[in-house]
Structure formats: structure tokens, C-alpha cells
Amino acid sequence: xxxxxxxxxxxxxxxxxxxxxxxxxxxxxxxxxxxxxxxxxxxxxxxxxxxxxxxxxxxxxxxxxxxxxxxxxxxxxxxxxxxxxxxxxxxxxxxxxxxxxxxxxxxxxxxxxxxxxxxxxxxxxxxxxxxxxxxxxxxxxxxxxxxxxxxxxxxxxxxxxxxxxxxxxxxxxxxxxxxxxxxxxxxxxxxxxxxxxxxxxxxxxxxxxxxxxxxxxxxxxxxxxxxxxxx
Amino acid sequence: xxxxxxxxxxxxxxxxxxxxxxxxxxxxxxxxxxxxxxxxxxxxxxxxxxxxxxxxxxxxxxxxxxxxxxxxxxxxxxxxxxxxxxxxxxxxxxxxxxxxxxxxxxxxxxxxxxxxxxxxxxxxxxxxxxxxxxxxxxxxxxxxxxxxxxxxxxxxxxxxxxxxxxxxxxxxxxxxxxxxxxxxxxxxxxxxxxxxxxxxxxxxxxxxxxxxxxxxxxxxxxx
Numbered sequence: 001x002x003x004x005x006x007x008x009x010x011x012x013x014x015x016x017x018x019x020x021x022x023x024x025x026x027x028x029x030x031x032x033x034x035x036x037x038x039x040x041x042x043x044x045x046x047x048x049x050x051x052x053x054x055x056x057x058x059x060x061x062x063x064x065x066x067x068x069x070x071x072x073x074x075x076x077x078x079x080x081x082x083x084x085x086x087x088x089x090x091x092x093x094x095x096x097x098x099x100x101x102x103x104x105x106x107x108x109x110x111x112x113x114x115x116x117x118x119x120x121x122x123x124x125x126x127x128x129x130x131x132x133x134x135x136x137x138x139x140x141x142x143x144x145x146x147x148x149x150x151x152x153x154x155x156x157x158x159x160x161x162x163x164x165x166x167x168x169x170x171x172x173x174x175x176x177x178x179x180x181x182x183x184x185x186x187x188x189x190x191x192x193x194x195x196x197x198x199x200x201x202x203x204x205x206x207x208x209x210x211x212x213x214x215x216x217x218x219x220x221x222x223x224x225x226x227x228x229x230x231x
Numbered sequence: 232x233x234x235x236x237x238x239x240x241x242x243x244x245x246x247x248x249x250x251x252x253x254x255x256x257x258x259x260x261x262x263x264x265x266x267x268x269x270x271x272x273x274x275x276x277x278x279x280x281x282x283x284x285x286x287x288x289x290x291x292x293x294x295x296x297x298x299x300x301x302x303x304x305x306x307x308x309x310x311x312x313x314x315x316x317x318x319x320x321x322x323x324x325x326x327x328x329x330x331x332x333x334x335x336x337x338x339x340x341x342x343x344x345x346x347x348x349x350x351x352x353x354x355x356x357x358x359x360x361x362x363x364x365x366x367x368x369x370x371x372x373x374x375x376x377x378x379x380x381x382x383x384x385x386x387x388x389x390x391x392x393x394x395x396x397x398x399x400x401x402x403x404x405x406x407x408x409x410x411x412x413x414x415x416x417x418x419x420x421x422x423x424x425x426x427x428x429x430x431x432x433x434x435x436x437x438x439x440x441x442x443x444x445x446x447x448x449x450x451x452x453x454x
Binding site: 031032033034035038039040041047099111112113114133165166167168170 | 243244245246247248272273274275276286339340342343344
């Protein structure tokens with residue numbers, strides 16, 4: 001069983017934090033001055049779990065969590081559960097085949113936070129390719145970016161997408177295909193991996209023999225952090 | 232000397248990263264025999280003056296640097312991740328003390344592309360290092376701290392000059408024999424201006440009365 005994927009599938013609250021490293025000062029005359037360091041800007045997600053999972057039927061989850069511990073990443077997705085796939089659903093108007101045909105343009109590629117795409121579909125220039133917050137993944141690199149603006153087809157052979165963070169992929173991405181929306185994957189680990197407590201509840205018996213009398217409660221929320229050390 | 236930095240002028244917002252360059256001298260007798268280590272807080276590799284600054288170097292923090300209108304001395308501390316052996320080797324396996332360290336600040340444009348040039352923030356010499364293990368419960372981390380003194384501090388502590396002996400004297404002037412006889416009179420007291428006596432030479436005797444006495448300095452006077 002995939003531990004963090006199960007946590008995502010069963011959590012009852014999801015907090016997403018993509019805040020950047022910034023410094024903010026308010027001057028004496030109340031003018032804001034800010035500084036920013038362009039970093040990997042990793043995804044951070046905090047997942048709250050209900051204390052209602054029966055122990056007996058979730059022992060595989062516990063083992064997966066203990067095996068992952070606090071230092072092992074896992075690739076997770078929000079398309080795994082039909083009840084969650086709406087969260088990062090693609091908002092543009094392209095078909096799957098049209099998306100699959102798109103590649104990163106050469107030589108413009110992906111420089112800074114400007115992603116240039118080509119092999120665009122022959123559709124009306126006003127059609128929307130990406131809406132703000134649409135996830136875009138380059139090739140097999142599990143580092144999703146988001147489109148910060150609405151991108152329409154236009155009339156050129158390429159379009160530029162301004163992404164939420166700069167290109168952190170060290171290898172060349174020119175010619176790579178893209179994945180969008182909830183088909184994207186995140187490589188996450190959980191630095192605070194909570195421990196669990198068994199509390200009485202969820203009593204079950206079979207043939208007069210107790211098979212479960214414990215619910216799992218967690219010591220903390222699961223604070224997932226994107227693993228980008230080897231991007 | 233003031234330096235014009237257009238990226239911080241007339242704007243309330245800036246984007247910047249710090250770049251650290253460490254030049255370790257492998258052989259004190261050969262200044263060209265160096266190994267360069269680079270670290271940065273940037274999101275990707277950046278090339279500055281032909282040197283590639285790695286984003287994976289493990290830079291944790293760069294200490295504060297003094298900012299004054301006039302040149303002042305100051306120290307700073309650079310913290311590096313000790314997870315992985317690279318940075319521990321850097322301080323234990325190389326001649327890190329005495330190495331040159333430079334800290335630059337580079338500015339990014341709106342599209343997160345590094346602008347040129349980058350600006351020097353600190354230049355100095357590594358004076359010490361430390362490796363720290365920070366263990367609390369099941370959290371176990373290592374960090375490496377490198378302390379550096381600015382060149383101003385180094386220069387203010389520098390002892391300059393020559394010694395009055397043949398070897399030191401001839402470093403700059405190999406043909407100058409002024410100090411050739413110094414070894415032979417080392418430890419001998421001369422009573423300059425005193426009356427010459429038969430016991431006046433070895434072991435604290437005086438020099439010669441009205442005359443120059445016995446000249447044991449090869450014609451040069453010592454005071």
C-alpha cells in the first residue's frame with residue numbers, strides 16, 4: 001500500500017502552501033519593501049486525518065507509513081481517487097489527444113518562469129489552453145508547475161506560459177511532452193511523519209472472537225513537503 | 232567607493248540570491264594550485280565569471296556582514312549542511328584555514344533570470360571552522376560552520392617588516408651584506424660610548440671609547 005497516497009485519499013482537510021521565501025518591511029512612512037529569493041519553491045501540503053480508521057483494516061497503511069518514515073519520498077497524485085480528482089482538474093479546452101501532442105518548444109524551452117510550448121492544436125485563437133492554477137508537468141519530471149495566467153491559443157506556433165516557479169529541472173526539457181491537471185504527480189515526503197495511537201472503538205467480531213477494537217488517531221497532521229533534492 | 236546597483240533603485244521589490252565561492256589553496260608554495268567550491272541559494276546552476284555555482288551545495292545561511300560607509304573589519308559565518316560527506320570533507324580533508332571566501336549577491340529579473348553583474352558582499356579568509364551535531368530525540372542533523380574574517384581584519388593584524396639578520400635582509404636585496412655579521416654578535420652587549428677595556432667584547436663588554444671600538448658589524452652600526 002502506498003502510505004501517503006492513502007493519507008491523501010482519506011484525509012478530511014487539505015492545506016496547500018506555496019508561499020515563497022520573502023522579506024517584508026514596512027518603512028517609517030508605511031511603504032512596503034519586499035525581497036524575494038527565487039528558490040525551488042516546493043509544494044507543501046498539510047493533511048488532517050480523521051481519528052476513525054479501524055486498526056484491523058488499516059494495518060497495511062500503518063506499515064507503509066512506518067516504512068516511509070520521515071525521509072522517504074512517495075509519488076502521489078490527486079487522480080487516484082475519483083472523489084478527489086476535481087481538485088486539480090484541467091480547466092482548459094483541449095482534448096487529451098491535443099494535450100498529448102504538445103511539446104516544449106526549441107530553442108526557447110523553459111527558461112526562468114517562462115515555459116514555451118509548441119505543436120499546438122489547430123483551434124480557434126480565443127480557445128483557452130490553460131487557466132490560472134492549471135497544473136503542468138514536463139515529461140516524467142514529477143515537479144508540477146501551475147499556470148499563473150490564462151493562456152489562449154493565439155495564432156502563433158508557440159505560446160508562453162508563465163509558471164508559478166522557475167524551471168527547477170536540471171536536464172533539458174526541450175521536446176518533452178506535458179501532462180496537465182489531475183494527471184500530474186507530486187513527489188512528496190513527510191518530514192514530521194506523525195505517530196499513531198490506538199484508542200478503543202470500532203469494535204468488530206467474527207464468530208464470537210474480537211477482530212478489532214481500536215481506532216487509529218494520529219499525533220499530528222501530515223505535513224507533506226515536495227522532494228526536489230534531485231530535480 | 233560607492234557602487235551603483237540599478238536593481239535596487241527606485242523599486243520596492245527585489246529578487247536576489249547569494250553566491251559563495253571558496254578557494255582552497257592546496258599548496259602554499261603554489262598559489263595556482265587551488266580547488267574551488269561553490270554554493271548558492273539559487274534555484275539552479277548559475278555561471279558567474281566562468282564559475283558554476285551549484286544549487287545543491289548545501290548552503291544553509293550566510294551570516295550578517297557589516298555595512299559601513301567606510302571600510303571596516305568584520306567577520307561572518309557561513310553555515311553548510313553536514314548531511315552528506317561533501318562539506319565535512321571540505322573542512323576536514325582540505326587546507327580550509329587560510330582559504331579565500333567571497334560572497335556575492337545576484338539579482339533576478341521578473342522571469343527569475345539572473346542579471347549581470349553580481350555584486351561583491353564579502354571577501355575574506357577562512358579563520359576557523361566547526362562541525363556540529365544537533366541531536367534532539369530522533370532528530371539528528373549535522374552542520375558545518377565556516378568563520379571568515381574580512382581582508383580588512385586580516386590586513387590590520389598583519390605583521391610586516393624585516394628582521395635585522397642576513398636571511399631576512401636579503402629577501403628583498405640579495406646583494407646587501409649589511410647584516411652578514413649579525414649572527415656573530417648576537418647576544419653580545421656593547422657599551423656604546425663607553426671606554427674600551429680588555430673585557431669589553433664578549434659577554435657584555437662595552438665598545439670603544441672615543442673611537443668606534445671593535446667593529447664587529449662589518450661596517451654597519453647596530454642600535
